[in-house]
Amino acid sequence: MPLDKGTVERTWAQLSFSYKDKGIITTWNKKAEEVLARKSEDVVGKVWTELLVPEWISWSLSALEKVQFQGEEVALPMVTGDGLHCCVRFVVRKFGRGNCFLFSCGHTPCAETPRQWPLEIRQTEGQGRAAFAACDLPGNEMLLEEEPVYIRPPPSLLHGRPEWDQAWSAAFNQIRAALKPPAGASFASLPEKPLFASTALVRDVLGFATLPESLRSALLGFSFPHPEDPHPLVDVARQLAELCKERLPECKEMDVKLLQVGILVQEMNIFPGGRVFWTLSRINHSCAPNCVFFAAGNRWGLRSLHPISAGEEITISYLGEELLLPTAQRQWLLWRSKCFICGCPRCASEQDPMRDRVCACAGKGPSKWRVVHQPAVWRRQVASTQGRAVALLKEATEFPATGQLECTAEGLWVYGDDEKDPKKSGWALVDGSTLGLGRLIEPVDAPLPGIVDLVVPGRLQSRLRQKALNSRGKIREQMWYDREFEELPDLVAAAKSARGAERGAMPAGFARLDVSSETWSCGCGAKLGLHPKEKELTEVAQRVFAMALQDHPRASAAGVKGLILPEEAFVLAALRLADDAGQLLGRRHWIWQLGLLFALDLDLSLTRYTYMKWDLAFASGTVAMLLEVWDWLASLNLSQDPSYFLHSRASRLAKELERVPSDAGQALFRDLQQQLQDRLSFTPAVSLLPSRDFIPDTLFIAH
Ligand SMILES: C[S@@+](CC[C@H](N)C(=O)[O-])C[C@H]1O[C@@H](n2cnc3c(N)ncnc32)[C@H](O)[C@@H]1O
Structure with a gap:
């Protein structure tokens, strides 16, 4: 062309x-x-x-x-x-x-x-053209750089035009089409929502209408859905094209169908920043891609994540953090914005590890423990440091345990058995972090990974409330999330007690969703039904944690992009949602993990935008949250290293931690800080996902 x-x-x-x-x-x-x-x-x-x-x-x-x-x-x-x-x-x-x-x-x-x-573009069956490696390609390397062929006009192009009168607004606001998922899609049961026209689509029209003829025909060489396709975006594009032809001088002489296609071709091929690229825009999507799109200042390119063999398809992800959503949600987003149902290996898999859930069998702890604290630890009658001491166990003592676990505000407790003298049987605390001590006992056969249980499901909201929330004003309830989980006490108890077993690599006891049958199957042989509340929680959590929240007008006016100014009630409801999901479905479930990411971003924003100061306990919790999400990501075996999602957050946090005052409990904090540093020692291919900036309005108090 x-x-x-x-x-x-x-x-x-x-x-x-x-x-x-x-x-x-x-x-x-x-x-x-x-x-x-x-x-x-x-x-x-x-x-x-x-x-x-x-x-x-x-x-x-x-x-x-x-x-x-x-x-x-x-x-x-x-x-x-x-x-x-x-x-x-x-x-x-x-x-x-x-x-x-x-x-x-x-x-x-x-x-x-x-x-x-590095690559050649070939026609495929069912996925249009696609890019394939022309030779063996190394991992973690820049493969090519490109200049955009086309840049969508900036929002300022729309400012102050005489056409934006009441009649335009009325007609523009009428444009919509029902987002009816295609029958048989994994996301067919998601609620139907309308798709609206946006000002970005108007910029598409104006950009296309004012292009020189030859570049316009070059753009039409990229992929787009057929103008009669039943997809709602195609319908919205047609309605908008009609309106623009009628109302905008640039479009008067243009064919409606051409304008419609002009919108669609841009929407399908555009990259962040409104750019279309000659080569990059021919690369298909995968939810486990082998390459990433790279943007730094005025340079754009393609970077490999792994070594790629000659002939292998080159893929990138069209999603950002949404890659951490379950299959149905990812497929829905891609279908909505890019008009295709993703069939990548991750989507085609029979199982969905993002929805790992605890089975009651996971509540059993290891059967043999060793004391690792010097000089000794107490075993107590009840799972509390206030409980009566029944035995003193010296460092290096090994003891059998029943497998019973108990989670309290002080941490995780295991029930130790004394066969000779049952009176000496009792509860031992695993980790002394809340007492300013380190790990007290370790399982003999399977040492627990090094993360400390500082933030547990059920306590995320209270953690922030204690530290940073203004309790003066009465908080307006959020209507979009009201929990009613009291009818499920057994499940909560099972999930709570399973907490200790949920760590690191997935233990055999974890229930994994079998996508084909919509049931969870556990390594213990149990089959669990679809959790009645999971769907409800997912719907809300998708809105809260996984999608860009709306820009606040004040932030946009200040020229700052992507800022979020949550209300206190919103923040609290979001954390409560994560708490509930964590308790009901366990710590490996995506809602709890995205809740941790949300809380981590809040912590970073609070210290940046308010007078809140770090203290040792709070900062330790923030690091523990980051490390937990990191380990979860690592255990999922996504194509991206966890640092892809977390590196920029981790490096910002590491800098912040230098300002944390040292006092008692320093050893634990230094250990966490060291773990953070260790993970930062590897520089990722790209770190595309910085923390969200929450600008707390007047709702947060300074401590
Ligand atoms: C940026 S273009 C990619 C190149 C395109 N295949 C072509 O023929 O030029 C995006 C479009 O490619 C198709 N596509 C991309 N990834 C796909 C996938 N994993 N499965 C099916 N279609 C895909 C969809 O039609 C999507 O709207």
Whole structure:
């Protein structure tokens, strides 16, 4: 597809040479100077083949000879001014046998060794075109960089136009279509909601209508759903196209169907920041991708997450943190925004580990414990440090346990048995963190991972309330979440007691959702029915934890993007929701884990935007939450390293912790701090997901 010269000249590297004059370079623009680190004055007048990697000259010449039409692509390995190599992908414009114009549409990063263009685009069955590795590709490496072909006009384009009168608003607000999930989809039972027109779609229309003809036809070469497709977005695009044709001068002469397709093609292929890319926009989605889209300042590209074998499909994720949602929710989001039902290996799997749930069998603790605290620990009649002591166990003593566990505000307790003298049987505390001590006892066979139980399901909300909430004003109840779980005491008890067993890698006792039958099957042989409250909790949690919350007008006015200003009632209800889900479904369930992420972001925001100061106990809890989410992610075996989701949060927290005053309990805190540092020692391929900024209004008090 030919590209418009005027448009590409602005940003793309451009090289032209004269065939008549034996290949002498006649143009070399600023972008070419930047990509190939060669000044125009050093290049113009030279023969262009001098810029090719010597051993690839004849290969490059024959590749160029094979080009028949304007708009075809060719990848040429070139030497930069610094003596490095990169492979530049050019769109060819040939002008007879006189001159050859080449516009770059991407390049590999400069390196010592000659590079090959990493991928090829091929037609697939059922998923349109897709990208495949052209050779074996290394992991954790930049594969290519690109300039956008097209950028959607900014919101300012819409400011102050005479068309935005009452009649426009009335018609615009009428545009909607029912988001009816297709029958048989995993998300078919999710509630039906309308899809509305947005101002971003109006920008799509104006951007498309004002494009030069040749670039418009280039855009139409990207994928989009058929204009008669029953998808609600297609319907919304048609209604908006009709309105724009009627009301906007730029669209008066345009065909409605063309405007409709213009919206759809942008929506399907656009990347964050409203950019469409020549190559990146041909890459399909996977919920366990092998590459990531990379954006840093004015540079965009593709980075591999793992080594990729030649011929393997290259995939990226169109989702952000939503990757941490269960299958039905991910599929629903992708269907809503990109009009396809994802069938990637993660979605096609029979099981959904995001919905791991406790089975009563998981409540059994290890059967043999060893004292690791010096000089000794007490065993007590009841699970409380106030309880009467029944036995003193010296360091290194090993003792059998019944498997009974009890969770109290002081932490997890195990019931130790004394066969010779039953009077000495009793409860021992596992971790002394609430007393300013470290680990007291450890299982003999399966040491517990190093995380300390500082934040447990049921206590997330009270933790924040104690530390930072303003109790002066009466908090308005949130109507969207009112819990009624009293009818399920047994389950709560089972989930609570199972807490100790939920750690680290998934123990055999965990119930995993068998997607095909919508039941949980446990390693112990139990089959659990669909939890009646899970659906209800999921619906709310999806809104609260997994989707971008609305920008507050004040934040937008201040020009700050993505800020969230929650009401105190909202924050409390969100934490209560996580608490309930954690108690009912266990700590490995996604709602509890996303609740921890939410709470972590709140903590970071509170210390940034209020006068709240860290103290040792609170800061230890924040680190423990981060470490718990990290370990959960690691145990899920997603394609991304947990640091992908957590690195930027962890590094911000590590900096914050330097300000925490030291006092009693320091050993535990230092241990947590060290664990955080250890995880930060690995730099992720990209860290795309920074913490959310919550700007607490007047609702939080300073301590
Ligand atoms: C950015 S484009 C990707 C390239 C596109 N396949 C093409 O033919 O140019 C996004 C569109 O590709 C398709 N797509 C992407 N990932 C897919 C997947 N995992 N399964 C099915 N279709 C997918 C959908 O139609 C989606 O709207």
